[in-house]
Amino acid sequence: MPKHPCDGTLRRLLDEPVAVAVADDDHASRCLRCQAVMRVMRDDDMYMDLAPLGGKVEMTPASVALERLHAVERAGAPLAPARDQGWLGDEAGPVRRRRRPPLFRPVVVVTSALVLVGGATAAAATGLVPIFEPESVAPVVIQAGDIASLQALSRFGTVTGSSGLDLTPEGSASALASAAGFAFPTVTVPAGLAAGSASYWLVGADSAQLQISVAKAEAVAAKEGVTLPPAPPGVDGSILQVATGAGALEVWGLTLPGGIGPSAGLFGASSSREAAGPGGPAAGPAPGGTPTENGTGPAVSDLPQLAVAEVEGPTVSSSGADLSTLEGYLLSQPGVSPELAAQIRAIGDPSSTLPIPVPAGATSSTVELDGHAAVVLAAGSEENVVVWADNGRLFAVLGQASASDLLDVARQIA
Amino acid sequence: MVRMLRAPGAALVAQQARQDHERSFERLFVTHYERVVVIAYRVLGDRQGAEDVAQEVFLSFHGRVDPSAEWAPGWLWAASAHRALNMVRGSKRRRDRELRVSPATPGPDPAESAIAAEQRGVVRSALGRLPQRQAEVLVMRASGLSYADIASAIGVQPGSVGTLICRAQKSLRKELTRAQASL
Numbered sequence: 076m077p078k079h080p081c082d083g084t085l086r087r088l089l090d091e092p093v094a095v096a097v098a099d100d101d102h103a104s105r106c107l108r109c110q111a112v113m114r115v116m117r118d119d120d121m122y123m124d125l126a127p128l129g130g131k132v133e134m135t136p137a138s139v140a141l142e143r144l145h146a147v148e149r150a151g152a153p154l155a156p157a158r159d160q161g162w163l164g165d166e167a168g169p170v171r172r173r174r175r176p177p178l179f180r181p182v183v184v185v186t187s188a189l190v191l192v193g194g195a196t197a198a199a200a201t202g203l204v205p206i207f208e209p210e211s212v213a214p215v216v217i218q219a220g221d222i223a224s225l226q227a228l229s230r231f232g233t234v235t236g237s238s239g240l241d242l243t244p245e246g247s248a249s250a251l252a253s254a255a256g257f258a259f260p261t262v263t264v265p266a267g268l269a270a271g272s273a274s275y276w277l278v279g280a281d282s283a284q285l286q287i288s289v290a291k292a293e294a295v296a297a298k299e300g301v302t303l304p305p306a307p308p309g310v311d312g313s314i315l316q317v318a319t320g321a322g323a324l325e326v327w328g329l330t331l332p333g334g335i336g337p338s339a340g341l342f343g344a345s346s347s348r349e350a351a352g353p354g355g356p357a358a359g360p361a362p363g364g365t366p367t368e369n370g371t372g373p374a375v376s377d378l379p380q381l382a383v384a385e386v387e388g389p390t391v392s393s394s395g396a397d398l399s400t401l402e403g404y405l406l407s408q409p410g411v412s413p414e415l416a417a418q419i420r421a422i423g424d425p426s427s428t429l430p431i432p433v434p435a436g437a438t439s440s441t442v443e444l445d446g447h448a449a450v451v452l453a454a455g456s457e458e459n460v461v462v463w464a465d466n467g468r469l470f471a472v473l474g475q476a477s478a479s480d481l482l483d484v485a486r487q488i489a
Numbered sequence: 490m491v492r493m494l495r496a497p498g499a500a501l502v503a504q505q506a507r508q509d510h511e512r513s514f515e516r517l518f519v520t521h522y523e524r525v526v527v528i529a530y531r532v533l534g535d536r537q538g539a540e541d542v543a544q545e546v547f548l549s550f551h552g553r554v555d556p557s558a559e560w561a562p563g564w565l566w567a568a569s570a571h572r573a574l575n576m577v578r579g580s581k582r583r584r585d586r587e588l589r590v591s592p593a594t595p596g597p598d599p600a601e602s603a604i605a606a607e608q609r610g611v612v613r614s615a616l617g618r619l620p621q622r623q624a625e626v627l628v629m630r631a632s633g634l635s636y637a638d639i640a641s642a643i644g645v646q647p648g649s650v651g652t653l654i655c656r657a658q659k660s661l662r663k664e665l666t667r668a669q670a671s672l
Contacts, residue, residue, distance in 0.1 A: 083652030090651070091636055119658040122612050122665065123531075123631040132530050135540060137522035141515060144547055413507035414552050436549075 079106065085113050089120075230295040231405070232288040241279030242324070251275040251323050259323040260488040262383055268476050268484070269327035269381040278322030278386055285315045292408075304407050307400045314394045315401070320387025327474070328380025381474035383484065387467065389429075429469070431462055444482065445489040451478050461485045513556040518547060521562050525569040528632040532573035532616070534609060542572045563642035566634060570625040570642075577617040615664035623657035630654055 080088070080099040088095045088103055103109040135143070245251040252259045254277045289303075289311040296303045393401060406416040418430070431450045433439040438453045442461075449463035460473035461481045472485040525546055530539035546568045550556075554564055616624050622643060629639045630650075640647040 081652065082655040083649065086651035086655050087636060090630070090654075094636065094647075116655065116658065119662060122615075122658075122661055123627055132523075132527055132536060132539070134523065134526050134536060137519045140522055140540070140544070141518050144518070144544060144551070147544065147548065148551065407506075413510055417507070 079109055082112060082116075085109055086116055089113055089116055231285065231292045231408075233286045233291075235284050235286075241281065243277040243279065245275040245277055248273075248275060248325070251277060251325070255321045255323045257321075257323075257385075257387075259325070259385060260383065262325075262484050262487045264327065264381060265480060265483060268480055269474065271327060273325045273327050276324040276326065278319075278324055278384075280319060280321045280387075282316065282318035284317075287311060287313045287315070304404075306404055309400055310404050313401065316392045317389055319389040322384060322386030324382060324384045326379050326382040379474055381476065381481075381484070382472070383488070384469075384471040384473075385488075386469050389469075390467075429464060442482065444485055447489055449482075449485065449489075451482070453478060463489065465489065510556065514551055517556045517561055517565075521565050522547075524562075524632070524634075525565050528566055528569040528628060528634075529573040531632045532570065532577055532613070532628050534613070538576065539573070542569055542576070545572060560641055560644075563638065563644075566629055566632075566638065567625055567642040570628040570632075571621065574617060574621065574624050574628065577613050611668055612661075612665065615661055615668055618664050619657065619660050623653070623660050626650070626653045627657045627661065 080095075080102060084095055084099050085103060088100060092100065103113065134140075243254070245254055248259060248261060259275075287310055289306040292306075293303050402420070406420070431439070431452070433452060434454075436454065440451045440453070442449050442451055444461070444463055447463045447465055449461050452460040452462070457475055457477060459476065459478040459481050460471060461478070462469065462471045463485070464470070470485070470488055472481045472488070474481060522543060525543045526536075526539045529542035529546075530536060533539055533542070546565055549568065550561075550565060554561060558564075616627065619627075625643065626639060629642060634642070636647045636650040639650045639653075643653075645653070
């Protein structure tokens, strides 16, 4: 008697027999042991009779449900449940507040790689400004593939410079301030917010340039069967430069946020990261909270208990094409969602407003922080990031704490 | 700095892209709405609750996920199972729901129906205690999704789905045994 098929194969033999190899099917039909295993599996099926199985589930027609969905979207955040609409003669009920999406994962790249560097990448990638200095921040909701498409800038030309995110441990706050060249803000940590001592990290200065090559962009697109829109005059050969100065990072409760590494340079993607865009079954977002969110933009993992960061810049400059031409060209590229493009175009002053990417599943709000507009990213009531800009410098306070607690810390700095 | 006018061609392309995106989303919605509801219904046993879940799933999806992506349907299915299971996990909501569901499934024999409803409640509770992925796999399978569909939804090879189902069923059996022992 040949080897028994594995349990998974026997299970499939019950569910989808035509998908199982004939040899396994033959074996199972003659093997008492396999038949016993399959009987147990069949018994287990009974447990899953959770809902009445008989007949079709009566439900609102999809076309009606779609109209209802659009109505809810037009109305804004409060969610009017389907039951309240009376399609099947139900009584109208109270409007329920929309629950926090259970698809949340803790936001992590929003720590420094995304907020402090990735944000600059997004600004640069979208060609927002020929000369840019952050004076304020604005949330931008990112979608599947947006970050991948924006960070894969090498497809638009030649990327030079950028050594990636360079983090150097420092022994103390004073050593960090000395290395960074500016007085790093000290904060008093509220009781219960973070335990233990902090670690200190110097964020190295960085710069990168992208020289746009329309021919290269068209060739890359052609390989994917996509025809690019015609490039406006002046785009071809333009050089876009992004630079960040030194930064400082103080972290409690974690050695370093995940997702930060050499590949997280100013122009983002290494070739391997570019290849990680949507395209396969595992490449989609993780609605069920599975560990990766490949293709949806930032990866996520655990936030530290608390972290405070300050970085100089980023600044952006361009030779050749002007701001609006670069913006129009880059935002019209395939892969850049119309929603993202519209949000970026809607930013009032692109020369001084840094778009802060809001990962799928996270929410954002804008609050006033001692005269500065701060963006609060929330991945839950106890996972938050506060970001603001002040006089060309970016600040962030983040951690496993309520937005209110983090704002209290932020007010010590702002 | 004064923003200059954008190239009109780019604006038209962006507008066209937006329209294409909306059309893709609406096609996806119409094609998959029923299945998304059925998956949630399998967990909740409550049509209205299942439609609420479906609406939340599509709201969460719209504008965040590319509707033309190959994995978009799988995203919806997994999200429906995930959200419905989260509702089951909320103990108060679960109790309320079970109370609501129990009298809503009358059969020829009221006593038998009551027992069946109670059993379903026990199974739902046990399902809510399983690891998320295991519970999702069981729910999707019970909702009639093929191995290929499930594989697409959770990002594994179809050949692995049978093994995942087996493990999930064993876990569920253990949970039910534990629940029975504690009675």
